[in-house]
Amino acid sequence: MKYKEYKNLDYAKVGESVLTYWKENKIFEQSVSSREGKPSFTFFEGPPSANGTPGIHHVMARTIKDIFCRYKTLQGFQVKRKGGWDTHGLPIELQVEKELGITKDDIGKTISIEDYNKKCREAVMKYTDQWNDLTEKIGYWVDLEHPYVTYHTEYIESVWFLLKKLYEKGLLYKGYTIQPYSPSDGTGLSSHELNQPGCYKEVKDTSIVAQFKVVNDSKSAFLFTKPVGDVFILAWTTTPWTLPSNTALAIGEKITYVQVNTFNAYTHKPVSVVLAKELVGKYFSEKNKDLKLSAYKPGDKAIPFEVVQEFTGKQLIGTRYEQLMPYLQPFYDADKAFQVIAGDFVTTEDGTGVVHTSPTFGADDFRVAKQHGIPALTIQDEAGNELPTVDRKGKFIREVGIKLQEGVEKYKIKTHKPLSPDDFYVKNYTNEDESHPDYKTTDVIISIILKEENKAFKVEKYEHTYPHSWRTDKPVLYYPLDAWFIKTTAVKDRLVELNKTINWKPESTGSGRFGNWLENLVDWNLSRSRYWGTPLPIWRTEDGSEETCIGSLTELKEKLAESLNAKELTAEQKQRNTSFIERINKGNIDLHRPYVDDIVIVSPKGKRMFREADLIDVWFDSGAMPYAQWHYPFENQEVFNNNYPADFISEGVDQTRGWFFTLHAIAGMLFDSVAFKNVVSTGLVLDKNGNKMSKRLGNVINPFETLKSFGPDATRWYMIVNAPPWDNLKFNLEGITEVQRRFFGTLHNTYSFFALYANLDNFTYQEKEIPLAQRTESDRWIISKLNSLIKKTAQAYDEYEPTRAARAIQDFVTDDLSNWYVRLNRKRFWKGEYNEDKKAAYQTLYACLETVAKLISPIAPFYAEQLFLDLNKVSKREEVVSVHLSHFPKVDAPAIDQNLEEKMALAQNISSLVHSLRKKHTIKVRQPLSRILIPVLQAKVKAQIQDVEDLILSEVNIKQVEYIDDTSGILVKKIKPNFKKLGKEYGPKMKEIAALIQAFGQEEIKKLEKDKTLSVSLNGQAVNLTLEDVEITSEDIPGWIVASENGLTVALDITITEELKKEGISRDVVNRVQNLRKDMGLEVQDKIKIDVQLSNDLVNAALESNKEYICAETQALELNLQDQVEGANALDMDDFILNLKITVVN
């Protein structure tokens, strides 16, 4: 049996053939089944959505996932990994709408919900084949045969189970959220509807800077030190109609604010106002700054002002103010209302740096109010439901209307028609005649009232963009709409605590991005008003007095059965329910809309209950996968228990608030556990210039093409070795080429070299292991390095640092193994007989290759497989049929020889220095030189170099090394202060001491070395220096050419004696003859005869005395010097021409 030899390496082919091998031999299945009974390592697959084609970033994500699953398998764990598909949600619906050319409004009208959902179901798995294809081709091992699918009934049932658990814990409730709402169509608008072209329009609205009167108490006392009148906080709004429902003012904590004394422009009363310092110029003219407050007369156009003091926003927090329009009172938490709070969205770009907050009509307002416990201004209807101050038609409720009407009468405001309390629409939804001279919007009426009441500081028209309904063109309001929430805020502290036990890579994503987000958690809005998704399993009576949450099919069946006896249900409803029961029994139930919507059940009090129309957020689907993928708790309880929580997950960093959160939240709330212990969040894959890949820019990299031309291994290796996975990857195809050449090329060359000679020598590793002690220095060195590498690599994988592992392996393969070990030991493989030394060389190189195959197998699974099998098929050292079924190499700790590694480093450094000297004096390596001198001040270093002397000599073609120790007296030494040590001791005097030491002459250095201590005087003070305080090196030997680096110095004797010259000439001749042989296409074993035409005396003598050497090197049987050689080649020997001919003799 021979080691397979390759003409060239086709990386894509390696991928294909190994893939076939895996399939035929079910290697993936075996990698799981062979670990049966072993501890499990659990991985959760984040489900991709297959309604789009996979991109190159999926290669990245899947590589990371694969690496650690394969690594843990090598470590002996059983790693089950189930694939999955995310199948619900808006993106799919939008795609179907587009395909069918319909809008949301058509659903249920021109197309039935039933047909529509059927289309969604088809669309969602559209590109499954492509996904599976990519998954296979990049070698991502995951169970594609039995994936979990979020639209399957079993999956939905598990999700319902979880929802019911939340419901029972009181963590699922109906509340409201602020959403875009169009009173003119009576419906909410989705964010994508708002993104329709033409939705945002330029409009002119009335804007008000309102004056909020500060309450004088201990908190606000600092504002009352020298006021001229009442103190007000100024806040600006472009929606005056929200002012009656104001309950708080938001400021920026870091923003600087000022208090300004001035006069109100409408009432001329003295006022003291607070606003952001940066915005003072907006309201107060620079040219009025010298006016005296005392000189102001009511009606003056130029209003004087005086800045009294400045302070940061932080100081204002908690300040109380009087309600601006006290028409209604909050019906709960009233004591919390009307105070200053901090808002992270406050800027000084517009307005006053203070934001009027109305929790019912702004998303920011709602959120910040919730965080600070500020109540909204609402009223209760008879059923106890909370209602905002504006109704669904866009009109102020009567309670407010009455007050506004009072204002209109009191201040004699002229209107285009008499207004009743029911006429105050916040925008013109009733198509009033705006051209009427007395037409006034509600906003204008509010401004007039505020002006009259000394509550408006400035009123003006303001042009801005504002969203409008794409159907009716009427303005949209931000309005509270019903929704179901999960009360994540109730378990916030626990979620934060649990998060601290998770190992995040990188750490900052966990503590920063994710941690901060948890700290500022708001309740999770679960509702979606769509069609294709998991239906909310809650049934409610029409008056909302009774409700129930269904947590399983069994429970649903029971409720259905109960309902059949109830007289409240119509015959048709009963009929439907009966058919539902049948379908559940048959197992072909579909829990999607519209079918679930038909279910009507009966409450304990005998009332009919209908399903809440909402679907749930798709993120809940994916966050439920740890349970639902196993149809837990209805099936597979044991599998679940053994595989929860996950040891490892990985997704893009953009999933922080998506999947990472939903997994964490559900696990924390329902199981008081983390869902995952280790998580790698990967960065983005950008194009090579750092731009996002987009179809528009045309810089999208097709993963299939990339794999086809570069193969999976190089692609994977490149992505990992280039930068840590959490950094953004600038994806450059040239980088893959480099990886191919530099890493895989070198590794493959090393294998080819091994295979070539091992085959010639019939080395199949059948001989018994040659003990380490009997191997050469360089064998033991590379084995030591190899073991250090195993240790380093295992540690890196263990710490989820694949880049560190890849880089360590790559350095080993290219630098240590190929460029040093193989290069230095080449001759051992092709020269001489098959003896112990040769076997040792083969065994050593084999071990390196085999170990490297295992180490790289998580990252480059295909090539690793080929390399491993090529080796193992011949040697049969391991019984496994795949590297992925083998075990991760164990560190042979005694084989790690620190001293040896140091020695070899010395040899490498010295060789490099000699090369550098040769280069400087243009003496080529072929020219032997007699000796190098190395000054050694420490006996240990001398011994180390002596051990590797032979290596150095042959590497740089030198005859001998001479050591100069201290006693020679010819060394010139250099002294350098040890900053680290002295700095700690002398601190500020460091500079002077350093100067002093550097000025030392040879005498002082000698004295210090002899006495081990030296007392010097620094500004009259005695300073005692010891040997540890300095570093003494020898960097010069007078009369020699030297090179130094890192305290190591080498001197080179460049005298070329006649003997050396002759040797050099013969080496040159060997070189030329070898070239000729190659040109003639001779095989290694072909024998030749060399005829040389006599040249000058030196050359002749050189050839004569080195005849044997030349013949041995060139496989020549004879070398003849002749007066004349027919048909000779004129060889350029740099400084002379040699006429020479070679002939094959057989």
Add this chain to the structure above:
RNA sequence: GGGCUUGUAGCUCAGGUGGUUAGAGCGCUACACUGAUAAUGUAGAGGUCCGUGGUUCGAGUCCACGCAGGCCCA
């Protein structure tokens, strides 16, 4: 606007706890080697360590403030 993050050679990236010549690979230039050969080695050129302040005897490294890019929010 906020949170997180990145900025070191033409390019891609290393540079524990601060310590005095800032490194590697690629690319470029030159040379060498020539039985691993569509390989390989050595050397050279190439740096405002994003900027400005600060702390320190000493800052690529620590702090503050900026600038520029990225992601997620708003």
